[in-house]
Amino acid sequence: MNIAFIGYGNVGAPLADHLQRAGHNVVLAADQPLSETAQKALKRNSNLKTAPPREAVKEADVVFLATPFQANEAATGAVAAELEGKVLVDCTNPVGPGLAHGLNSVRSGSEMLQSLAPKTKVVKAFTIYGFENFENSAYPGYNVKPVMMFCGADPTAKQVVAQLITELGWEPLDVGGLEQALHLEHVTLLWVRLVRMGRQSPNLVWAALRR
Numbered sequence: 001m002n003i004a005f006i007g008y009g010n011v012g013a014p015l016a017d018h019l020q021r022a023g024h025n026v027v028l029a030a031d032q033p034l035s036e037t038a039q040k041a042l043k044r045n046s047n048l049k050t051a052p053p054r055e056a057v058k059e060a061d062v063v064f065l066a067t068p069f070q071a072n073e074a075a076t077g078a079v080a081a082e083l084e085g086k087v088l089v090d091c092t093n094p095v096g097p098g099l100a101h102g103l104n105s106v107r108s109g110s111e112m113l114q115s116l117a118p119k120t121k122v123v124k125a126f127t128i129y130g131f132e133n134f135e136n137s138a139y140p141g142y143n144v145k146p147v148m149m150f151c152g153a154d155p156t157a158k159q160v161v162a163q164l165i166t167e168l169g170w171e172p173l174d175v176g177g178l179e180q181a182l183h184l185e186h187v188t189l190l191w192v193r194l195v196r197m198g199r200q201s202p203n204l205v206w207a208a209l210r211r
C-alpha cells in the first residue's frame with residue numbers, strides 16, 4: 001500500500017518506520033530542504049522515502065496526519081486537492097490548557113478535520129496512548145494484544161485502517177462513527193493525565209476482554 005505521512009515527529013516517525021518494515025511504500029511529505037524531523041526519521045529508517053507534500057499525498061492510498069492539532073488546517077490546506085478521496089488517518093489530538101479538551105468538548109478534533117478536508121475519509125486512530133507505545137507495541141507475557149480504538153464514518157476506510165492496526169501489533173477495536181471521536185479524545189486525555197501528570201507508566205495500555 002502507498003502510505004504518506006504528514007508529520008513524522010514523536011508519533012509519525014515510529015508509525016512510518018514500522019509500516020515500511022511491514023512492507024508498505026511509505027513516503028514522508030517533506031519540503032526541501034528536509035527539516036531536522038525528516039532527517040531524523042530517515043536516519044531511523046533509510047527505506048522511508050520523501051517527496052514534496054502534494055506529490056506524496058497524490059500517490060498515496062492512505063494519508064497519516066500526525067501534526068500538532070493547531071497545524072491541521074495549514075497542513076491539510078496545502079494538499080487539499082490531492083487529499084480528495086483519500087483515507088485520512090487522524091492521529092492528532094486537540095489539547096487545551098490544563099490538559100482540557102482543546103475544543104471545549106463541544107466538537108471533536110476529528111470532526112473539525114473532516115470539515116477542513118470534506119472529501120476525505122477521516123478515521124481517528126493511534127491517539128489514545130503516548131508515542132512510547134508506537135515505538136514498541138509488544139507486551140510480552142500477556143495472551144491478549146493491546147487494543148487500538150478507532151472510529152470513522154466510512155466502513156471501507158475503517159477496514160483499511162483496522163488492517164494497518166493489526167499489522168502494527170494491536171487489536172483493532174472499532175468504536176463507531178466519527179461522532180465517537182470526542183469520546184476517544186477524552187480517553188486520550190485520561191491517559192495523558194494518568195501518565196504525564198500522574199505516576200502511571202508511559203507503557204500503560206488498554207486491553208479488551210470479553211466473555
Ligand SMILES: NC(=O)c1ccc[n+]([C@@H]2O[C@H](COP(=O)([O-])OP(=O)(O)OC[C@H]3O[C@@H](n4cnc5c(N)ncnc54)[C@H](OP(=O)(O)O)[C@@H]3O)[C@@H](O)[C@H]2O)c1
Binds near residue numbers: 006035038066094132
Ligand atoms: N506525543 C504523543 O505521545 C502523542 C500521542 C498520540 C497522539 N499525539 C498527537 O499527535 C500529533 C503529533 O504529535 P507529536 O508528538 O508527534 O508532535 P511532534 O513530535 O512535534 O511532530 C510534529 C510533526 O508535524 C510537523 N508539522 C508541524 N506543522 C506542520 C505543518 N503546518 N504542515 C505539515 N507538517 C507540520 C512537524 O514537522 P517539522 O518538524 O518538520 O516542522 C513534525 O513532523 C499531535 O496532534 C498530538 O496531539 C501525540
